[in-house]
Amino acid sequence: MNPGNKLGLFLPLMLLMWTRGQTPTTETKEVCSGRDVVLSCSAPPDTDLNDVILEWTRSDLEKKDVFMFRDRKPYLYYQHHQFKGRIEVKDPSFKSGDLSIILKNTTLQDSGLYRCHLINLSNITEQSVLEPIKVINLKVLGPETLEVYSRTDVVLSCSAPPDTDLEEVILEWTRSDLKKKDVFMFRDRKPYLYYQHHQFKGRTELKDPSLQSGDLSIILRNTTLQDSGEYGCHFKSLSHVKKRSVYNIPPIKVINLKVLGPETLEVYSGRDVVLSSSAPPDTDLRNVILEWTRSDLENSYVFMFRNRRPLLSYQDPQFTDRIELTDPSLQSGDLSIILKNTTLQDSGEYGCLFKSLSRVKKRSVLKTPPIKVVNLKVLEPERIQARPGQDVVLKMAPVDFNVTSFMWKRPEDQEHFVFLHGMGHPDHQHPQYKDRVELENQNQTPDQITDLSVILRRVQPTDSGTYNGYIVQSQQLRKRNVHQSEPDKVIILEVTGGGCRFEAGFGFVASVFISLIFRFF
Structure with missing residues (x-):
């Protein structure tokens, strides 16, 4: 019987039954995706390699193989398409007994259990068909x-x-x-x-x-x-x-x-802001040191926590009585601080430094790289001055996405709004602003608003104060609670002067002037 006929007799048995019987110890091999890997295998000592079949299989491939070598050349008829053009024999001559193959340009899909089978065609036994001589568990890792x-x-x-x-x-x-x-x-x-x-x-x-x-x-x-x-x-x-x-x-x-890049956080002056940071996973939080710094502060810091309490000896005077932890114990892993009543001078790059206290001997951990960097920008609210009777525009920069709901409101009035588009009830508008506020750009589809500026008509001294603009809901933002959110725009309106009194005074002067003309002429 020639080798081809022998192959025909035993190949179905190899493909359907090779998982039976005892197998050698499994070797685990890890490789990063995109790299080549050698699946190593060696022939048993004193094996005649002149007339053999080498087959590499993978456990999840039913009737296809990874690679086959027979008649002293690759035999690719049964090769799975996943491996076409990606396999080569490390030593095509087999003279050294090296039966290893090189799998090129690995992917995550190449992970699996690979088996190396060697069959001597001059002496085929059931054991040689069923039992691999090497098993490799290949794990292809993503970066x-x-x-x-x-x-x-x-x-x-x-x-x-x-x-x-x-x-x-x-x-x-x-x-x-x-x-x-x-x-x-x-x-x-x-x-x-x-x-x-x-x-x-x-x-x-x-x-x-x-x-x-x-x-x-x-x-x-x-x-x-x-x-x-x-x-x-x-x-x-x-x-x-x-x-x-x-x-x-x-x-x-x-x-x-x-x-x-550093996280950028914008807040309007006078408001509180949270500088957020979290401890790395699985950190022992019983004995730690936490320091918040700002890049322009050399010999002082923003806030330090050690020995389970705030340490204020080296705190910069600018932050005295204005900093507190969101979690005073730190046991939740929340390392965030609240900076209260922000000013323009608070703008800067803040770093959160964190380390086990047992490894720190000095008062500071400034040489430790920060685990979080926040670029804080404290903005000055826009100020508008107007005279009674004038119209003013509460302007908010146009956005490049569709807004379905937005609001203008006064911070001191939690129950009412100045203007609301998209949701809510008209009765919730403060009576003072009824029929006096409208969109500046009227040529917009109601559910596709991008220009959020509004006109406040016929302003009066009672309109003076702070106006906060909020995007409540959009394609990029779920509905949010404006009472717990930072405004997207803050405007301070000052209505000063007596527009009506000025007009009355001018009329009075004009009437006196006209009467004098009639008297002399």
């Missing part, structure tokens, strides 16, 4: 996503594989968009910076300068928006590397770094 605020430090973490000889190694950190330059390289037991991209000069260092702990992590300092990208950690024994770089070796770790 780890790491977010950090600009102007803070970040650790790009990576570890050497277990039982690695760390005496003579080469480590290279790369970024996918940098062609012939690297982020950081370590070889000959010291940093090798000849090929380092200028963007990273003076900003990268090893977390463990000796690497002897197996920690291959680097610290990237003072991050910028331009540092965003996909970073790869490449690692290999230096004795096996002839070229200056290991960039062509698949990384053992991939990190997708996203550098965020």
Whole structure:
């Protein structure tokens, strides 16, 4: 019987029954998506490899295989379409007994249980058909996503594989968009910076300068928006590397770094604002130090909490009696503070610094990178001066989305509104404004409002005061409670002078002047 007929007899048995019987210990292998991976397998000692069939299968593929090699060449008739053009034999001659295959450009869908079968066509047995000689559990990992605020430090973490000889190694950190330059390289037991991209000069260092702990992590300092990208950690024994770089070796770790600009928060002066921050997950909150700083304060801070209570010795006088924690105990993990009665001088970049108190000896943790950065902008309300009888426009900047409901109201009156579009009841409008307020732009569809400015007609001194504008509901915003929200616009209206008295006085002077003319002429 020729080998082809033997294959025809035993292939159905292989495809339908190979999961039966005992299998060798499963090896787990992890690889980052987009990289190549070697599925290793070796022939048993003294195996005649001149007339064999090599088949790699995956447990979830029923009647298709990953790769087959017979008649000393690939046999692709039964290969699953997912692997077409992506598999090659590491040693096509098999002379070394190496039956490994290389799976190129891995995807998340390649994860699964792979089995290596070797069948000697000159001596086929049921055991050789049913039992694989190697089983690999392949886990294809997506890149780890790491977010950090600009102007803070970040650790790009990576570890050497277990039982690695760390005496003579080469480590290279790369970024996918940098062609012939690297982020950081370590070889000959010291940093090798000849090929380092200028963007990273003076900003990268090893977390463990000796690497002897197996920690291959680097610290990237003072991050910028331009540092965003996909970073790869490449690692290999230096004795096996002839070229200056290991960039062509698949990384053992991939990190997708996203550098965020500071959160921008706008508030009108005189109002309270919450600077929000949260402790990292699984943090022991029983013994911590929390410090809120502002970038322009050198020897003082905004707020500090340590020894389970506020520490005010070094607080800047500007914030005295104006700061409190939203959670005074911090036990919920909420590190936010409330800044009360804001002024224009409160504008600036605030940082939240947080660390275990047991590791901090000094009074401050200023050298610790912030876990949150907030760019606070305190706005001065727009002021409008008008005379009695004039019309004024309460102007709000047009938006680029459709607003279904918005409101203008006076902050001291919680029950009534000045103007409401889209919902509510007319009786809730304060009688003072009835028939006096309307949209400035009347050529808008009611459910597609983008210009939120209104005209207040025939103003009187009683109209003086603060007017808050709110977007209540839109395509981008669910209905919100305006009593618990910051206004989108604040206007202070001052109605001064006696417009009517001025007109009366002018009439009186005019009548006197006319009577004098008649007397003399």
